[in-house]
Structure formats: C-alpha cells, structure tokens
Amino acid sequence: MEKIPNRKEIIDRRALVLAISEIAEQHAPSSFEFRRDVLKQLKVTFDNGNKAVEKRFLQTNKGRATMYAQCFLVDQLIRTIYDAATQYVYRLSNPTSEEKLSLVAVGGYGRGELAPYSDVDLLFLFPYKQTPWCEQVIEFVLYMLWDLGLKVGHSTRNVNECIRLAKKDTTIQTALLEARYVWGDQDMFKEMYRRYLKEVAAGHSREFIEAKLQERKERHERYGNSRYLVEPNIKEGKGGLRDLQTLFWIGKFLHGTTDISRLVELGVFTEKERRKLTKASNFLRSVRCHLHYLTRRPEERITFDVQTELAKRLHYKDHAGTRGVERFMKHYFLVAKDVGDLTRIFCAKLEAEQQKTSRLPIPRLGLGRRKLKGYVVESGRINVEHEDDFKKEPVKMLELFHLAQEKGLDVHPNALRLIRQDLKLINRSVRNDPRANQLFLEMMTSHKDPETTLRRLNEAGVFGRFVPDFGRVVAQMQHDMYHVYTVDEHTIRAIGIVSQIEQGALKEDHPLSHNIMPKIVSRNVLYVAVLIHDIAKGRGGDHSILGAEVAEKLCPRLGLSPSETETVSWLVRYHLAFSGYAFKRDIADPKTVEDFVQIVQSPERLRLLLVLTVADIRAVGPNVWNGWKGQLLRELYYASETALTGGHISEGRAERAKHYQEELRSQLKGWKKKEIDDHISRFYQSYWIATSNEDRMKHAALMRKADKEKSLFTIETKSDPFRSVTEVIVYTADHPGLFSRITGAMSVSGANIVDAKIHTTTDGMALDTFFIQDSEGKVYDQRGRMKKLRQAIEDTLQGARKPHLEIIDRREASLPSRTEIFKVQPGVILDNKASNTHTVIEVRGRDRPGLLAGLTRTLFNLSLSISSAHIATYGERAVDVFYVKDSFGLKITNKVKLASIEKKLLAALSDGTEKQKISTPAKKAAGGGS
Template identity: 55%
Template sequence: MLSARSKTPTPPETPASAIPNKRAIISRRKLSGELEDLVAEHGTGDKLRPALIACLRKTLAEGRAEVRRRFDDGGSGEQCVRENCYLADRVVGTLADFTVRFIFPTANPTSGEVFDVAATGGYGRGELAPFSDIDLLFLLPYKRTPRVEQVVEYMLYILWDLGLKVGHAVRSVDDCIRQSKADVTIRTAILESRYLWGPGKLFAELRKRYDKEVVAGSGPEFVEAKLAERDNRHLKMGDSRYVLEPNLKDGKGGLRDLQTLFWIAKYLYRVEGVDELVGKKVLTPEEAQRFAKAQNFLWTARCHLHYLTGRLEDRLTFDVQTSIGAAMGYTDHAGTKGVERFMKHYFLVAKDVGDLTRIFCAALEAESKRPPKFNLLRLASVARRKDVDGFIVDGERLNARSDKQFKEQPIDMIRLFHTAQIHDIDIHPAALRSITRSLSAIGPKLRNDPEANRLFLDILTGPKDPEITLRRMNEAGVMARFIPDFGRVVAQMQYDMYHVYTVDEHTLFALGILHKIAAREHADELPLSTEVIHKVVSKRALYVAVLLHDIAKGRGGDHSVLGARVAEKLCPRLGLTAEETETVAWLVRWHLAMSHTAFKRDLEDDKTVRDFVALVQSPERLRLLLVLTVADIRAVGPQRWNNWKATLLRELYNRSEEMMSGGMTVEGRGRRIQSAQSALRAELTDFDDAAFEHHKGLGYPAYWLAFDAETLAHQARIVRDAEREQRPLTVQTRVDRGRAVTEVTIYATDHSGLFSRLAGALAACGADIVDARIFTMTNGMALDVFSVQDAAGGGAFESGDKLAKLSVMIEKVLSGQLKPLNDLSTRRTTQASRTRVFHVPPRVLIDNNASTTHTVIEVNGRDRPGLLYDLTRALSNLTLQISSAKVSTFGEKAIDVFYVKDVFGLKVTHEGKLAKIKERLLSALDDPSGDAPPPATVKRTRTKVTGGEGEGGR
C-alpha cells in the first residue's frame, strides 16, 4: 500500500471530523491499491498516465455522487462542503504519495527534496463548495530542486486533467513569511492554511514563525486592512445586503462577511473554531449559534446554486431563486410565494450576518486599539463630557451606563439613537450588543409612550438625515419592535425585475433622498422637487408618509389602501395631529397616483389633468405628492429615475398647478404655444419670415409644446430640407450622450400602420424604444421622434455601422422590402432572458371614461423584443387610429397604454368591436417564440408616445 508520509496528526477541525461513513465517499486504502495495480499492469511509462487519470476521475465522480446524494437527501450545506473537502484531501494526498513513490522515487531524499502540501483559502478552512477552486501551497525548505519541481508539476497537471480548478503557490517558509508581511491577502491565506501531506515539519515551522514574526504585534494593522477590504468589496457589490439578486459569497451579508469576522478573531485570539470565541468572551453562546445558523443557511443555498447551475456560481439570480427555494423546502402560503419566503429568510440571515460583523468587528477593532475613523474636532466638545443625555462617551462613541440600562429603561433604546443623531456621534458596539439582548423590553408600554414616540418622530423629521439613524435602528432590530407594521416589511422582497431592494431598504433610501432634496443636494438633478419642498407646510406629514408608503406590502391586497389604514392608526400614536394624520393617510393611499397619471395617460388630454386635479384638490397636496413620488421612484434602484420621467412629472405638476389657480384655459395654452414659437423663431436665424410662417403652419397646437426650442429648430431644418428635395422619407439620427440614447427623427408620408412599422423596424435591428412621440403635420406628413438604446449593450447607438443599419432597416421596412416579423423571430429565438422565470398575467383594459375624445386601452404582459410592434400591428389591423401611446416597463412587466379612435375619428363603443380588440391584443401578448424568451440584456424603459392632433392617427 502507499504509505502515508505524514507523522503529524491532523488537527481536530479537519474536514474528516464528524463525517459519517467516510469510506462511502472515498476509501484511500482502496484507491491506493487500485493505483498500485495500475503500476503493476502498465509500469511507469506513457501508458500509465491515461489509466491513472481514468481511475482518479472515476473515484472523484463516485465520491461527488455520494456527497450529492447525501445533500439531496436533506444534508446541510456545512456537511456538503466538508464532505467535498474530505474527498479532495484524500485525492490530493493519495496522488502525492503515488507521485513521490512511483513516478519520481528516491531512496534517501535530501533535505532540499522534502516538502509539505497545505490547503489554503476556503479549502484551508475545510470548506469546499461543489464547484469551488482548490488552493494548494507546496511548502519547500529553502529553494526549489529539480525533483520537487517535477513532482509539483506532475501533480498539478494530473489535477488539471481531472477538471479540477487548482490555484497553487510554491514557496519556501522564508518566502511565506516575507510575503505575508507585505501582502494581507497572502497573510490571510497562511492564516487559514491547513496541513494536507508530507512530513509536517515545514508546516509546523511555518505556523510557529508566522505566529511569532507576522502575527505578533500586528493585530490592529490586520484588522484595519480586513475591514477596509470588506468595505471596498461592499462598494463593488452595491453596498447593500438587500439587493434582490444577491451574491451569496461576496455580497454584503454573505459568507465572506462571516469569514472576515472569523479571520479577525482568529488572528487576534489564535482560535481554530467559532466556538472557541465563546470561551474568549468575544461571542456569547447565542451569538455563536446565530453565526453557525447563518453560515449553514448560506452554505446550503450556495451548494444548491452550484448543483443547479453546474458551475462555480455565487449570484442568486431570479432564474434560480424559485428552484432553490423549493429545494430548501419553501412552499407557497396564502398571499406569499415560496420564493418570496425563501428570499425573505435569506435577507433576515444577511441581516444577522450584518449584526454580527458590524457589532463584533467593531468590538474587536476597539479591543485592538484601532484608530477611530471619526472627525475628532467634531467630537471634541462631546468627548470632553463623560455624560451625554444619560449615556457615557467611551472612546468617542456613545455607550450605555450599564448592561442593564436598556432593560430597566427601554425608552433609552430610542433615546440612544436620538442622542447619537443630534451630536453626530457613533454608537459603541457594546451598546448595540446590549440593545440586541434587550429587544424583548420593547412592548406595548413603550410603543404607546408619548416621549418615546416624540423622540422617534424627531429622529424621522428633524434637521439631521434620518436615513443613517433609522438604518442603525433597523439593523439593531429596534425599528421592527417599535413599529411592528414596519417589522413585517423588513427583508420583504418582491419577486420581479423592477424592484432592486427589499421594502425596508427601499423605504430607508427614500427617506435619505427626501432629506437630500430638502438640503438642496439634488438641486441640479431634481430642481422642481428642490423648489417645491420648501413651499410644503406639512413637512412632518411628508416624512411620515414616505416612511409608511410601502408599509403594507406583502399582505395580499392593495398595499396603498391597506397602508392608509395603518397610517390612520399609527400617526396619532406618533403624535401627529388629526389634520396631519389625514394628510399622511391620503398620501399613502394615493402615492402611486401621480406616476400612474404621468406615465400612463396623455397629459395633452385636458380630462387627464382635470381628473388628477379632482383627486388632489389642493396645491399643498400636489406639492407633497410630487416630492413623495420623486423620492419613491429615485429609491427603487439605479437607472430607475431619468430625465424623461422628470419631464412627465414636471408637466403634470405644472398643468395641475395652473388648473388649480384657474389659469389653465384655452387662452393660457395659447400663450404657452406663442411663447414656444417665439423661442423657436430666435433659434431659426437661417429662416426668413416667409419660411418661418410656412413652417409654423405645419404643426398642430400639441406639437409646439412637446419639445424645447433647440429640438424644434433641429426638426424645422429637417422638414425644410425634405421639402426642398421632395423626399418622401427622411431618417436622421443624433446621439444624446447625456441620456445615453440615440434620437431617431423620421419625416415621412403618413399612412395607416406607420407607427407599427417603425416600431417593428427599430425592434428588428436591436433597438429598444426609450421614448417616442408621433405627430401628423397639417401637410399630411408624419414627424416621429424615437429615442432608442442598443438592446444588447443598453447604451446609445453610437457606431457608424449601427446607425447606418438602423436607417437602412427603417427605409426597407417602410418601402415593403423587408418584413420586420421575420427579423424579430430570429432575434427572439437566438437571445435568452431571465424574464422567462416570471409569470405576468396578460391583461387588456379598455376605458372610455379616461378621455373625452379617445378610447384608452391599457395592455399588461411580459416584456419581450418587438412587443410594441405586435400590439400596434394588431391595433392597425383592426383599423384603429393610434393618436398617442405610453409604453412603460417595470422589470419584466410591460404596461402599454394607447389612445385610439375608430376609422371615423370617434371613440370605439360597439361591444362587438371592443371584444375583438381585447381578443386580438391578448393574442399579441403571447410570446411567438414560446419559451424562448427575450434577451437578458434588453432593458425596456418607460416610453411615452404623444400623438398629434391631425387626422392621420396611427
């Protein structure tokens, strides 16, 4: 049999510990015997290598299958990673024995030919996910010898041929010590190293010298480096543990955060397991248990993810969440999907990880005398005082007077955060730990305490940014206990591609944005909101409304209606007046009304504005609703707010304010048109008076209010040049880098179905319509302006070949040389998307009351390439004129609204015709490619199409 070279006993934390029936995974004795038989059969020549690889591959496959079987039968993630690690240990060790004994044998190896093999990284910790890398350290005495190089090279090539991802380093003990001092990554790798194979003397020497020469006296430096490394990683991953497609390993609240905690503790206390931290008084038994539960949950989810995808994958994307949730036993309950329950558990675990890492990394930091990261000048006046509002200042941080303070005086849990906010001082980790242990003291008595509610309301509505303080309170668990309704949305996810954060995280972001608007920090980006918020009288009501606007999500009903009821009960408790309570409840009930009207209705239709004003009723409510709407959208996630949404909301606000003040009349609109035409005249210095008057006669009233003077001038020159050259079709493009879109202006002879054909042409050449406005001029020509992005890259069409292809495609489609349907079918079947995992019930709503002149059709369905083309083609085939449309996309859901008339220019009222419209549109919503979904990179954004007032509606 192959002899085990090691004379050093394996440590108790080796992966072999507590693994039942290890030989069913791999028998080293059996494998050694099989390898010896191969040598006897083939010798050590060229024929041995393929037989060796086949034998090891078979052993690996059988071992992996056994580990997978145990895991699928209900095994834990921790068990799975340890069993995978045990399998890898035995393969590496057996291969090392085989290589030095049979391939490069020597009877009496010199001291320079003796080496050890150690595991590093996660493998060194004894944790190996199904498709993770194996990191090996070949430890040499002082320098490489030819024989050692041959052995290492042979082993690595065999391992690579087995399909294993092997990272390796070949170093002497001196190299390891020197490089550990210079590089914190190598220092961490050595910290986690685990003996695998060899005599063991070099590994023992390395550990001894590492403790003496590297670790000793360098604790503060290591803590500083690892926390900085953690912070940088968080920034790269979005700096939130509540993103809806989290990274299980590197995301905030993931496995790497737990590992950071353990690295620091191990470095400072020289422990080998988390349980030892209890004896060192670093963790309590309850905290150690939370650590173990969180780690096991994350490992279990990660192992499922690896097995499901068949590769090294750490991102919990939408397309795998349902399957993993089901595999982990999460089923649908009344009002809640299994996947949402699974993800809520994940976010609660991530919060636990955040609690542990934040509190205990900070505690270790303080204990290791790490320099504080605070402005000492700002804290000087506070630090001179030992007592601040009933708390003590400990190391420039606010701390409790005693461990019993919060249990004896629960209100101090609220007062602590209030005091920290007022004085801009951080909270001591010991105080946070004490709060965690005292949360049960927050009950009905404290919730109904007027002083406690005053303090909370002051935190929320005072002059200081409430986001930071409320986030601390949420992380500590105080928010959920003090406001149980808020506790219900902590870690509450929404299973869609539009929302980026959990409900509680979104709410806190919104409050932070609201504060920044008030502080004029977003004046350039949000000028109207910045101006309006300083006219608001009910500021307390505004802040409370933002806190409560999504508080009833996940309850199985309309969260706006249910949230208003929560507000009616909670606001008096918080100390709001009856008037403020009514305002908050109204804002929560209608917090989606402004965005719904702006993004789904035609703002040029006076009835749209009249209906909105009838709902809002007062200028104060209009101001409140605008600011709340902007903060809400801005906090949904990156890229959700854009200039076009700002334009629509500003237009609705201005028109509503004008109507409320009695100024929105025909004469008022006429003055606005006259002003727009005067500004245009100033731009068109190359037009004489006759040319300008001719152009002015081409546009219907709505056209002049649709663009700024510069854009109107650009279009005027396009129209003039087309008329001079008598061109039936003009296509011009210009790149708007500020909006990351390409503006496509089309001036063509108007005809039925033009809009549909243009939408099809753009979709067929890989363009996503971000914004479109369609107008019919008085001369029977159509002037259509589309803003598009590249479906594959998400940015503007900038390259010359793409712009040329876009123009050619439009010309070919309009001339009948090309059918967009054919190109769209190819695009649909060759590109894939995560949207296939979402079910969006198709829905068609037809409303004859929303407009005085048009039938309004709202279509909901799953987004895909060419959907707008399919829908508009269906409407055109029904001989309907599309006067205007708005196309919105919320993640995977498309919501398209069309203003249409029949062939006679009237509303559609015939029941049979209405039924036919619904039938055809539902058919158009079906994905022609079946399960083949649209591309994952396609981002449909809200699109508005504003129709002109001419006869040629499309």
C-alpha cells in the same frame, strides 16, 4: 474537520490504492497507458464520491457537513495522486535532504470547508530550492487534478519564502493562517507553521486587524455596500460568508482558535450569540452548497433565476400574501443582518481589549471620555453609563439614537449589544409613549442625515419593534427585476432622498422638487407618507389601500393632527397615481390632466405627491430614474398646477387651437402670408393642442425645408442629456403601417422607444416624433448609432428590410434570458373613458426585444391609427399605452371589434414565448413608482 460518518461510502482510499497498484503491474509507470488508466480510475472514484456527497446533502440540507465531506474526498484523491507519483512514476531509492515535498491546503480548503465547485488552493512546500524531482511530482499532481476537472489555485515556495511573503502581503498572511497539512513531509509543514506564528503573527495583530477590516470595507463597496440587494453575493456581499470568515481570521490571529466554544469562554461572544452565529453560518453554507449544485459551477450570486428553486429545495412554501421565494430571501436578509450584529459585537470586544492591554489591536478613533446627558461618549461613540439603563427606561433606546444624530456621534457597539438583548422591552406601552413618538418623528424629519439614523435604528432592530408594521417588511423582497432593494431598505433610502432634495444636494437632478419643497406646509406629512407608502406590501392585497389604513392608525400615535393624518393616508393611497398618469397617459390630452386633477384636488397635495413620487422612483435602484421620467412628471405637474390654480386647461379647445395658430403666425419671420396660411391649414385641431410652441416652430422649419428640396423622407434628431432622451422626427408620405415599420426599424437597431407622437397632415404627410433611449436609459447618439438608425428606417420604408422577420430570427437564435423565469400575466385594458377623442389601450406583459414592434404591427393589421404611444418598463414588465382611433377617425365602441382587438393583442403578447395562461385583468392598475 468534524467526524464524517461512513467515509468509505464517499471514497475508499485503500481500494483505490490497490487498484492503482494493479495498474502498475500491467503498465510501466512511465508509460502513457499507466497515466491513462490511473486517471480513469480516479475519475470513477471522484464521480462516485461527488454523487455520494450530493445525495447526503439533498437528504439532510446540511451545508457544513457537505463541505467537510467534499474536502475529505479531495484530500484522499490528492494523497493518492501524490503516492502514485512518488511510489511509481518518480520513485526515489535514496532521496537527498532537498528532495522532500509537503502538500499544504490553504484558504477555504485549508479551513476544511470546500463547497462543491470551489477552487482547491494548494501550497507545495519544499526545503530550500526546487529540485527536478519536486518539479516533476508537482507537475504530475497538478495535471491529474486538472484532468479530474478541479480548479486548482497553487503556489510553490520554500519555508523562508512563505515567511518573507507573509510579512509583506496580507492575502498570503491570511491564506497561511488557515494552512492545513494534507500529505508529504509533515515536519516541514510544522516548521513553517511554527515560524509563521512566531515571526508573522506574534506582535502584529494590530496591523492584521486593521488590514482585514479595511479589506472588508472595500469589499462591501465593490459589492453594493448593502446587505439588502435582491440578488446578493453569498460569499463576498455584506453579511455573507466572507464577513464570518473575517471574524474567524481575526479570532485565530488574536486567540489562536476558531473554535466558537473557546471564543465564548474567552468572553468574545455570549452563549446566545454563539447559537446565532452557528445558525447563521450553517444557513449560509447550506444555501451556498445548493447554489453550487443547482448551477453546476462555483456560483456565489443568488440571482433571480435560481431563487425560486433554492426556496423549494430549502422547503419554503407560499403563504397568504407572500411567496415561498420571498420568504426564503427574507430569511437570508435577516441572517445577513445577524452577521452584521455579530461583527459589531466582535469589534466591541476588540476595543475593550485595547483599553486593557498595551498590544493595541485596533487604533482609537478619538481620545477622551466624557459624559453627555446621562450617557457616556468615548472614541466618538455614545454608550450607556450602566448596563441596566435600557431595562430601567426602555425609551432610552430611542433617546440614544436621537442624541447621536443631534451631536453627530456614532453608536457604541456595546450599546447596540445591550439594545439587541433588551428589544422585547419595546412594548405597547413604549410605542404609545408621547415622548418616544416625538423622539422618533424628530429623528425621521431631522435636517441631520435622517437616512443614516433610520438605518442604524433598523440594524439595531429598534425600528421594527417601535413600528411593528414596518417590522413586517424588514428584509422583505419582491421577486422581480425592477426592485433592487428590500422594502425596508427602499423606504429608508427614499426618506434619505427627500432629505437630500430638501437640503439642495439633488438640485440639478430634481430642480422642480427642490423649488417646491419650501412651499410644502407640513414636512411631517411628507416624511411620514414616505415611511408608510410601501409598509403594507406582502399582505396579499393592494398595498396602497392597506397602507392608507395603516396611516390612519399610526399617524395619530406619532403626534399628527387629524388633518395631517388624512393627508398622509391620501398620499399613501395614491402614491402611484402621479407616475401612472405621467408615464402611461398622454399628458397633451386634456382628459388626462382633468382626471388627475380630480384625484389630487389641491396644490399642496400636488406638491407632496410629486416629491413622494420622485423619492419613490429614485429609491427603487441605481439606474431606475432618468431625465425622461423627470420631464414627464414635470409636464404633468405644470399642467395640473395650472388647472388647480384657475386655469381651464380642458376647456375652449377650438379657441386654444386658434390662439396657438396666431402665436405661430407672429413667430414665422421671413415667411410669406400664403406660406403661413398653407402651413397652418395642413394640420388638424389635435396637432395644435398636443404640441408646444417650440415643437411647432421646429416642425414648420423642417417641413418647409423638406418641401423646398422635394425630399420624400426627412429625419431630424436631437439629444437632450438632461432628459436622457433623443428626439427623432420623421417626416414622410403617410401610408398604412408607417408607425409599425418605423418602430420595427428602431427595435432591430437597439433603440428603446419611450414615447411617440403621430400627426398626419391634411395633404397626406406624416409627421411622427419618437423619443428614444439606449439600453441603459441614456441618449441614443453614441458611436454613430444615429447614422445606422436613419439607414435602417429608410431601408424599411423602401421595403429593403423586414424588421418583424429579423426580430423573430434574432429571438430564435438568442440564448434563453434569465428574465424568462418571471411570470408576467399578459393583460389588455381597453378604456374609452380616459380620453374624449381616443380609445386608450393599455397592454402589459413580459418585456422582450421587438415587443413594441409586434404590438404596433398588430394594431396596424386591425386597421387602427395610433395618435400617441407611451412606453414604460419595470424590470421584466412592459406597460405600453396607445391612443388609437378607427379608420374613420373615431373611438372604437363596437363590442365585437373591442373583443377582437383584445384577443389579437393578447396573441401578440404571447407570440410563442409566453407559456402562461392568458387572461385580462379585471380592473385597471394604478401603475408606476414601486
């Protein structure tokens, strides 16, 4: 451990020992009073020491020094407790050779680094077999530590057991590698460690390294296999502290040292790399200490609810277009990236040693060495022939990755190391080089796994240097619960998804996108648009508009024609339009399709925009895409395609309604003419336009059966796993507030409504269709849920249940959610242009249980009838859209009434839970996607 200044400020062990000796004079060491008073004294000392260490840390932000100080504090406590046990409670006047004990720190504690709330890992080492005296002392020490509130991971072994188990178990082998003598019999510890180095470590470096690298790989897979998760695990995640520790474990096993300066002398790292490693190590340790102090527990995950406070404590301030918390997380991801670079460098050094020594620390991945187009291929990885190749010809930095992709090779760590050193050579001249741009475009649009190649380019730093606009979003996160990855990782994943759709790998998930891909005229346009669609995030303006401007400059450089450049710019400008119209507008309303077609204007753009939208949504995170979203996108696509290819979807409303009526007449087999006439006359024109032929047939059968049985309340349900939705049709007598009551019943039953259609018949019946999902975005039909939902709706309609009161009670009784740290500005947009027949109300706010039920209840109290509702959530944000009419069946045009609607909906959004300032957005958002 490093030298700790003013140690007595943390703990004065001499004073503590004196205080315990005074307690021993007052009480018999075997008495309850002795233990009570000793524990009390230890607690005071421990609390004061913790406060001193924390105070120093908050003044300096030095995590490494804090971990050493915390370790020193615990060391002194353990030594004092052991001495109290052996000198007072279990004192031996004439100990035998077996009555010896050595207290050994292992794991992180053994390394001398103890985060504020981390576990204390102790090994109690005894000579041959455990004696009653050993057991008593161990028990005394452990109980005292537990009573102090420490979490102790302990093992009790003799020297032979340590060696035997270390040979069999890599975890024990690693723990003992960092073993450190704390107190007790020092000779026994020295003997154990001497035997460990001789019998366990010597000659077994190959097996150890293989095991640690495999362990690292499995750990990465468990923790998301990406260092760009927006809630990373600082200890176990990719690019975290455990990766650094793995390097030190291997270094110590091979070279017998964890001293970075010594590893530089041995040629493992350069001086520049040493500085980078030390910087990364110090940053991660400081963040971890802040995380522990902030949460008051051994928390290792940097969750959303602590990120803002961590950023403040580490002095990250808001800048134009970027919040302090986003700057902090960007720094974190860049540090994690550096850790990945250092890992590859270290592995390269190991491989070089492999070729020089017979010890073979790492197995070869392949045999033979051959030349390939001016490069060298060894062990299945491509490398440069000469160390100065990149300096002579910087374009080779791109050519190397291009060749690796073409031939299915990995890139040699040595080449990556040289690239990192020569990145500054990628300047304006290289960026404007036609050959360099051709190589980049070919890699991005290749049929051979462009995602992996682009990720390698990004990891090496080449991507951001060659496309500086992309470099600005490398490691940039968005502080919300919708986006799972950083912007650069999201973009690379989106390109990978487009490639998978094109190759047919996602045919079952995205059948329409798969089918239209061959019809797309320019693949280059699509791939470049995906590259640029989020490239302007974090600039303080509308990233769609700013990104379109980037496209106009970047596309010609990449070799795209003026026509292709215009299309890419348009795609970036409107990349959120498809999802916005599909998820937030009523697709059955002709005005929705009419407005969308006005934006799209051509079938080719429609195809491009669909695939871009699918890739964009799917690349947001693992659970964002579902079948219902796919269904909405397909419906809008087909309706728009019809309009763009000569169909008149918004014309001839009365004629179309009449056509659908005649179509139904011909399909209702077994019905009498009067029955058919009566059924058709029960619906208004809007019903025939807004429903499909399949729905009309289904409704006719349901209504006929219910009417024959004189049922006052009928529910029919059907789940569609492909669309990830359960359809619920409710047929009952219409009355004011019906829709609001049903949504309330669904809310208290745990069903999430994603869409709803409301139809009222001429004879006063309601035919309401709801599309619902469970909390995970899947069908709502598991474990008898539908039976409970049906009962909840029936009880609510009969007045036996009051869902709006249940929702309030549940909210008051529930624990605060970590989503509450997100500030979502409530907003209400009243739009009379989006539909020819309805006023469209878009409501935005922070999502919470019962939000939809509260909004629909407010609309009912405002005497508005809802014709359809479209519900979307983006992490913590909810965007609900309602198509409404007034009590006379007309649009709402009165300014006073519109103002009242806005005011009361904003109040419903707040409902005592939103503590933010409430205002109405100045303009309508595009919405959707990411």
